[in-house]
Amino acid sequence: MYKRKQDAKPQVISYDRVKSYMQWMIERYGDYSAKTLLQKANLLFKDDKQFNEPALDYLIERGIVDDRRYAERLTMSFSEKNIGPNKIKEKLYAKGFSSQVINECVSAIETSDEDYFDKALTLKIRKFGEDPIEDIKLKQKALRHLISKGFSYSIANKVVSYSDDKEY
DSSP: OOOOTTTSOOOOOOHHHHHHHHHHHHHHHOOOOHHHHHHHHHHHTOSOOTTHHHHHHHHHHTTSSOHHHHHHHHHHHHHTSSOOHHHHHHHHHHHTOOHHHHHHHHHTSOOOHHHHHHHHHHHHHHHHOSSOOOSHHHHHHHHHHHHHTTOOHHHHHHHHTOOTTSOO
16 A cells, blocks of 8 residues: 555665755755754765765855854844843854854844843843842842843843842
């Protein structure tokens, strides 16, 4: 009734097949970092990996795969959310970008400490309320929460003790 996979002939791995697979992945699912695309190709074509890097180099030369462009787009997307610069760096690193690209993209974000303060304050108000936190255990919990969201300790500490009455 159905053909079994054992009956199918193994397909020949060639440069064109690897290249078309990578192009299909990009067309179907959107951008990938070069590292991630190479990992996916190495998984699928594990029997013969000799064509994976030349196919990736071809896509990089043509501008189809561009780590900097993809990292900048992801950075802008992440910066619109209520997360800090450290969390943005962590997420970009998980995507497989080099530290040089990550640092350039994060430093290119046009946000100041005040913007990060506002984002952190929004998170603090959402989870812990508007009043300054006096209880030491709750204060530590709020600090851990804000730091885990990627904000620096100094900004998190200002936010936790912030009151509408005084300036930060």
